[in-house]
Amino acid sequence: MLLGILSCVVSPIAAQTTLAGTSWQLVRFQGGDDTVLTPPDRSAYTLTFDATGNGVAVRIDCNRGRGTWTSAGDGRIEFGALALTRALCPAGSLHDQIVKQFGSIRSYVLRDGRLFLSLMADGGMYEFEPLGSSSPAFRTPVAVRGPLTWTCTSGAATAGTGEPLRFTHYATDPALILLEYRGTTKAAFQVRSASGARYEGDDVQFWEARGEASLDWNGTRTTCRPS
Structure with a gap:
């Protein structure tokens, strides 16, 4: 199973400096129609950027996977093919929605120590918080x-x-x-x-x-x- 391209507005150096070594857990999804979905266990939905290199690890409920990410400039960040395990998650899981929508994410901002990933065409926004108490402070890469x-x-x-x-x-x-x-x-x-x-x-x-x-x-x- 693959996740598509994830784009955000940040330079290559800023992206690597800001995201390297950070881990995030999902707080909520807010749809463009104001629908709000919250996971029962935030730590079951995570993103972890490797401290060195361009690797990324994810947990999407009952499945885990790894992939790569690069920033080619012009405010873009791209995730390569992500290999996931193929367990069948229980009813009520956000797994299928997240896998389907990740390829439509087009921008991110860091605000008040949280990561916001926005979908294209105003489709909604995923809000993440740092995973664990050891997460470092974050700097916003844009003015x-x-x-x-x-x-x-x-x-x-x-x-x-x-x-x-x-x-x-x-x-x-x-x-x-x-x-x-x-x-x-x-x-x-x-x-x-x-x-x-x-x-x-x-x-x-x-x-x-x-x-x-x-x-x-x-x-x-x-x-x-x-x-």
């Missing part, structure tokens, strides 16, 4: 601005009311923004805009210009300003 906190209000809202929006910019190519709003985190990528900075993701659009922003979240539009 970061934030997190920033703004307040979002609808047209009917009165002054002084609103809901908090927390967001962080990552200087990837294209630029990535993580938005935290109403208890949910969404990823959006920068798109062409006649003015300001515009980001689009699955059921989310954030358009920042002249000190304020228009936020479209699951079809509901609000105006956001610095708190």
Whole structure:
């Protein structure tokens, strides 16, 4: 059984320096439709990058495997063919979904010591935490601005009311923004805009210009300003 190509936005040297010798366990998967799946045992879903060389070991529930990874520049990282054992995992396992979706992962960010792997076409995001207490501190391999906190209000809202929006910019190519709003985190990528900075993701659009922003979240539009 093979896992496909995993892409992320980071240079070859930064990727090797940041990921070498690190181990991760799955915290949750958040789909583009806001579906959240959590493993009953986080340590049953792991990624471990070799301290030297380009090897990677994985555990996906009842199966284990090894493969290789390389970074060819231009913000890419690729995983080679991954050989897995072929045990039949129990009902409710995330095994089949992860094996199917790993080839669609296109970017990652490191934030607050956690690893976020995002699927293409805003298909969702896997969130990992360090495996074990001996995991080293991690450095973000791209420039970061934030997190920033703004307040979002609808047209009917009165002054002084609103809901908090927390967001962080990552200087990837294209630029990535993580938005935290109403208890949910969404990823959006920068798109062409006649003015300001515009980001689009699955059921989310954030358009920042002249000190304020228009936020479209699951079809509901609000105006956001610095708190």
